[in-house]
Amino acid sequence: MNVPADHVPSAAGPWPPAGAVPVRTDDLYALLAARGYQYGPAFRGLRAAWRRGEEVFADITLDGATGTASSSYLLHPALFDGALHGALLPSEDRRDALLLPFIWRGVRIRNSGARDVRLRLAPSGDDAVSLTLTDTEGREVAAVRSLAFRPVTAEQLDREGQGGTLLRVAWNTVRLPSDDRPAAAHWAFLGTDHLGVTGALKAAGRQPGIYPSLRDLDAGLRDGGTVPDVVVVSCTDEGAEARAATQRALVLVQEWLDDERLGGARLVLVTRGAVAARTGEDVPDLAGAAVWGLVRAAQSEHPGRFHLVDVDDVESFGAALVSGVEAGEPQLAVRDGGLSRPRLVRCPPGTSARRPDTAGTVLVTGGLGALGALVARHLVRRHGVRRLVLLGRRGPATPGAGELAAELTALGADVRVVACDAADRTALERVLASVPDRYPLTAVVHAAGAVDDGTVTELTPRKVERVLRPKINAALNLHELTRCDLILFSSVSGLVGSAGQAAYAAANTFLDALAHRRRALGLPGVSLAWGLWADGMGAELGTADLARMRRNGLALLTAAQGLALLDAAVSRTEPALAPVRLDDEALRQGAGSLPELLRDLAAPVSGTAPAGRPAGAEALRERLAGLPVAERDAAVLEFVRAEVAAVLGHQAPEGVDPGLEFREIGLDSLTNLELNRRLATATGLRLPVTLSFDYPSPAELAGHLARRLA
């Protein structure tokens, strides 16, 4: 039966209309749930229905709690959604199909504030219907001339969440050729020797120069002492808090990058118990774990300058440390004299060994931020969580908090929005004490965080503190004050050492370590080192940031992908996981530009680079040598413009004006650093960090490089 396109069925007449036969609705939502439609209590609005031939009539009512909010809507979503359920009434031919609204035509809605509506639904062409909603007086509330449905399969729905990858850190054995050559490198030890490193170095045949402080190192160099090739510093001190340890590491890193005399010296930061290099290993040195994050970022910004080594308390660690560092490995663990290095690997298929208990109250810190809100919705919709406490520093005053609470309430959840800084222990204790005994806390999601990006040379203690406090202090408080499932939202930036995010990386490796700690203590919890969410911080990234992320082998996670990964991750047993989206294209390019931890995920590259200078540098020099002299300068300029374009994420070098200053082209301290690094790799030249200040435009820089390459 076809209805003329501009006609909507009349609402007048008795109700239910003459000739309409009642349809059973008491088991409607159970049947729909079996077909794949999961409706919460507030969305179960269809109360009675009738059929007359192919027409359907129904009563739809908002439930009490939801109904109070109806006046703020043109038409309450739960009421409108309930009307569509009229199209889903069981019928012989489509009992098992999962239909989704696909094309809407001729939609008209009146501002009625209605709580109870009557639906008239009639077929309108193939797989389409027309709908009319009236209030109980017969006045029109809404009309849809034609709504077409399309069947989907459950697999199609799940596919939306595909594309993410669950990774975990594996520590792979590093085998180095035994080397009996006499030591060529000059080793030194700086600072207090908390871990017996000097003794271990001596046992390994190195005679380190000893400098109790940077002042002593400076004095030694002024006196004409040999500049050491490798300087080791101990970074595990049982008494040190994370902020003191990270600040001390930051002082060292900045000093290393600032003092030109140390330009050829590598700094080795040694910890004990700061990483879980073996399955189930405790991570007692949480402060040291934060140092790992900070230094990983410093390694990304300044490759080849810093090493991280975590040792055990077996005295023989010296030989392994020396051989690993001399072989140039940037990140190492020594266990029982053996070396291993961290690599992110794909998780084997899960067995759903664990299922978070969502029957009680779930607390979400940062629950009013973009990510926290996504998770809160997901917990209610997908996991049937009915009691939520959403924490935010500004609580109900947070923009969007009221809407979020109303939305979750409409979905059937009891939601409390609380102004609380979880880093404030007393305030958090108050919130936890207010959770009713009947619905005890069964899970906590710690999604709060802050970023304050800047290169490692620009960081100050205040910037670091701004990032550490909401993540670290809050996580520690939650860990100490709860015994329930603690899901810590960390970031993959701590594992890959995202350039420009040293403080953020430090905060996140602390969280990962805390999860290991908690599990070693027998308490439930997991740390999820997320890749960037498109809806979270990813929404604020510029072209250069996105290009850098891609070169790092990572892509933005969609909300569906992130939430699918969340479900997959919390059902597993590992204490720490990295749910990310990999950039397959970057991985296909080989391990070259990838962060240390992602290298094993890259496709193997055929052919080998000649020893010594990198392959890129050879290629560039050969290409230049093959050109007539008159064309070389232009070729170098093209090369510089292409590198600038690559750093900025531009498609073509033509967009880079050779005469403009780098600042005007859009380079900031981080992209400057990256340009410097790329140019150094491609030319094989050692370039000062001030390069783009000394030669502030592509043309000037190209001129300088051309002279040095000639």
Place this chain on the structure above:
Amino acid sequence: MAETMDRTADPGLRYPTDEELLAQVLRPYRAKNCEYLKSAVVGVDSGPDGRHRVGAACTFQIPESCYIDDTGHFNSVEFNICYNQMFYYLLAKSVRESVLEPFARWTMDDFWARQLGDILITDFRSTFRRQMGARLFHGEIEMADVAEWDGSDIRDALVVIRTKCRYWDDLGGDSHGEVTVAILNPPQSGP
């Protein structure tokens, strides 16, 4: 862990030239006949990041250069001397009026004990846009960032202040700079 409240002054406040303090601050320059700073109004404003910015609006007079015959223009050495005088005064006034952490925790004795020996310029950049006469001109200084570094086994405690400054006159002369100052041996902050 309770967050300590910053004891700082409200944005919008202005502290007129404190003649007695100015004279005391410039005492080391007296014998050399180079007390160039004549007035300095210290102000507290709200920065773009919501943090307080402390600065000073100053006037200078250099009737006669203390180290060279009249060059007819304001030069980089005078830029530096004027900068030092502005910075010393701004810091002293910040201590006296408790306008900014960590200086709000200092005593005046802490300042006098450190004024010459423990306050060092670690980075100095100056740009001269348009030549300026040196006889009578204006200057301003602002503390863009104050970083308190704790002491540890490897380095003693340190306060590092990044500042911006500018000088100009009524005839279009203009120069500006960015200067980083380190304060060694800062007073121990309380628990």
